[in-house]
Amino acid sequence: ENPNPHIAFQKVPRPTEGSHLRVHILPFPQINECRVQELLQEGLARSQSAPTATRGDKKCVVPAGPPVVSIMEKGNTVFNSAQRLEVVRNCISFIFENKFLETEKTLPAALRALKGKAARHCLTQELGLHVKQNRAILDHQQFDYIVRMMNCALQ
Numbered sequence: 001e002n003p004n005p006h007i008a009f010q011k012v013p014r015p016t017e018g019s020h021l022r023v024h025i026l027p028f029p030q031i032n033e034c035r036v037q038e039l040l041q042e043g044l045a046r047s048q049s050a051p052t053a054t055r056g057d058k059k060c061v062v063p064a065g066p067p068v069v070s071i072m073e074k075g076n077t078v079f080n081s082a083q084r085l086e087v088v089r090n091c092i093s094f095i096f097e098n099k100f101l102e103t104e105k106t107l108p109a110a111l112r113a114l115k116g117k118a119a120r121h122c123l124t125q126e127l128g129l130h131v132k133q134n135r136a137i138l139d140h141q142q143f144d145y146i147v148r149m150m151n152c153a154l155q
Helices: 033-049 068-096 100-113 117-132 140-154
Strands: none
Touching (some): 068 100, 068 117, 100 140
């Protein structure tokens, strides 16, 4: 983050008058034909002297395993579910710690996560933990965030 927007601007100097008339092309270096031929000959000699590694191809039948799609779906749902629960936990902790900037960033993702049953269960558990810690007194903005999350969970 850059809190001062004036620092972010970079000043680019304007070109001088007549700069478009000057030619800025550097000359291409001369190629030494003898050196090029030597390098080509060395490469050809190496490739001809190196033994060619050939393996005998074995033909075999590979048994069909489980479809790849099902494996990918299972792995993603576990990761997605854990990630969504973490987003809900983080959002609730940001609310109770009065970190409203972080809350504003994570709240949309937390509200989307609350469409799942596990995230709704996580919400109730986290709120229950905060009540047990005697931090149940909320200011207006905290109360608004919690009510929004609960409304989303109930819908």
